[in-house]
Amino acid sequence: MHSMNPPNLTSMLQQLIATPSISSVNSRWDHENTTIINLLAQWLDGLGFNVDVLPIPGLSGKANLIARIGSGEDGLVLSGHSDTVPYDEGRWRYDPFVLTEVGDRLYGLGTADMKSFFALVIEAIKAMPLGRLTQPLTIIATADEESSMSGARALVARQQRLGRYAVIGEPTGLRLIRMHKGIAMEAIQLTGRSGHSSDPAHGINALDGMYRVMSEIIAWREELARCHRNAMFKVETPTINLGHIQGGDNPNRICAQCELHIDMRSLPGMQLDDMRGALKKRLATALQGSGLQFKMRSLFHGTPAMETAADSIIVQYAEALTGFNAEAVCYGTEGPYLTELGMETIIMGPGEIKQAHQPDEYLEMSHIKPSIQLIQSLVHRFCY
Ligand SMILES: [Zn+2]
Known part of the structure; x- marks a missing residue:
């Protein structure tokens, strides 16, 4: 040089x-x-x-x-x-x-x-x-x-x-x-089994499972907002945004696969890895007995x-x-x-x-x- x-x-x-x-x-x-x-x-x-x-x-x-x-x-x-x-x-x-x-x-x-x-x-x-x-x-x-x-x-x-x-x-x-704030983006993927809609027992419905996942995330979000607050920020609590969802194809088929993308924003003092770990655990519990396969992957590993x-x-x-x-x-x-x-x-x-x-x-x-x-x-x- x-x-x-x-x-x-x-x-x-x-x-x-x-x-x-x-x-x-x-x-x-x-x-x-x-x-x-x-x-x-x-x-x-x-x-x-x-x-x-x-x-x-x-x-x-x-x-x-x-x-x-x-x-x-x-x-x-x-x-x-x-x-x-x-x-x-x-x-x-x-x-x-x-x-x-x-x-x-x-x-x-x-x-x-x-x-x-x-x-x-x-x-x-x-x-x-x-x-x-x-x-x-x-x-x-x-x-x-x-x-x-x-x-x-x-x-x-x-x-x-x-x-x-x-x-x-x-x-x-x-x-x-x-x-x-810290920022991370995660994908949550559920895999079940397709089948004729006339009999739910023919398959395992991933959309039904995603409903449980979303309810759990919203409950967790409310809990996080109760436990963590920082008045320096305009939005004082950690946030989780349900940003994108894709799944299924036809009304008369049991939905075999569904994917949800979320964005999580942490406050100082919260670790993104801890949030990811807590989320995974809660979702696994929420899906217990559903027969669905559950995977999480990071779309953006995140900035703390x-x-x-x-x-x-x-x-x-x-x-x-x-x-x-x-x-x-x-x-x-x-x-x-x-x-x-x-x-x-x-x-x-x-x-x-x-x-x-x-x-x-x-x-x-x-x-x-x-x-x-x-x-x-x-x-x-x-x-x-
Ligand atoms: Zn810049």
């Missing part, structure tokens, strides 16, 4: 937007991210960082970046994902891969979620005396946040201490988030819930800097993975979440200056 002084902010933004890095569970859309990782690596190398490009084991063309400057046990990590979601063909007014300035907005795929964060970090720190850091500054760019979280999971597998405090620059409108303590120094510092109180949200991030590596983590970055994953995604240009100032303040506070 050759080193290169980072170009000006506009040019960095243009190059990042022009470098496709879509990740998707659908292979038709999924794209490599090594090109954009190498671009960031060159610029950070140019600023004197030690740069590691770490291929994701088993996934060709996918890599994480860890760029580090300074030494010590604590310090600050500025982290983000290098990938974007796919875009809706034909529904964009502007080319998603060309940074387009119109009015006071910058349009392009990833302008809000979240390529601009990297350009703003580099812009913020290139004016700082990085030779005089007393604690390390680490920049992380991950792969596959929008699809499998393989990048974040590969980071956890390395078990490398990266720093004490972390900011993930997801689009939060520069307000800080210290808490989010995240919570950073209200009295964490980084939460308090960011609250003082921004004038906002820390919030809780119902979408997932890579936060819990950084927490697992021992970092006190907040989510805070330019752009708005409602612009993410939309046609004509944009970054409000009024976010640029405050973002740069915020990043510089954080680096000053935690690395000098």
Whole structure:
């Protein structure tokens, strides 16, 4: 890799937007991210960082970046994902891969979620005396946040201490988030035996069984809501959504197979694996004596819930800097993975979440200056 002084902010933004890095569970859309990782690596190398490009084991063309400057046990990590979601063909007014300035907005795929964060970090720190850091500054760019979280999971597998405090620059409108729910998606499959509808004894009805399953899930959901509550969230309880069902073919045939898909959202302190285990046990009991075969599989293994303590120094510092109180949200991030590596983590970055994953995604240009100032303040506070 050759080193290169980072170009000006506009040019960095243009190059990042022009470098496709879509990740998707659908292979038709999924794209490599090594090109954009190498671009960031060159610029950070140019600023004197030690740069590691770490291929994701088993996934060709996918890599994480860890760029580090300074030494010590604590310090600050500025982290983000290098990938974007796919875009809706034909529904964009502007080319998603060309940074387009119109009015006071910058349009392009990833302008809000979240390529601009990297350009703003580099812009913020290139004016700082990085030779005089007393604690390390680490920049992380991950792969596959929008699809499998393989990048974040590969980071956890390395078990490398990266720093004490972390900011993930997801689009939060520069307000800080210290808490989010966990999310998992499960499929529940029942298999019975078909037969003529005129005599129920001819078969084993999977739809009858799914009725028991759904009743049990709804009862469990009510129980969970009674036992778990967190007033930080707009929806204060854990939730379970019955999202999709498919089964049977004809009114006069006993339904032999039925599948239900659900989404479970946990509160901080609840483990998704425990929820999965409890669900499996309850459903097995509910189906006892039915003669049905029962299987559960994860459609999305899940991102855990995240919570950073209200009295964490980084939460308090960011609250003082921004004038906002820390919030809780119902979408997932890579936060819990950084927490697992021992970092006190907040989510805070330019752009708005409602612009993410939309046609004509944009970054409000009024976010640029405050973002740069915020990043510089954080680096000053935690690395000098
Ligand atoms: Zn994002």
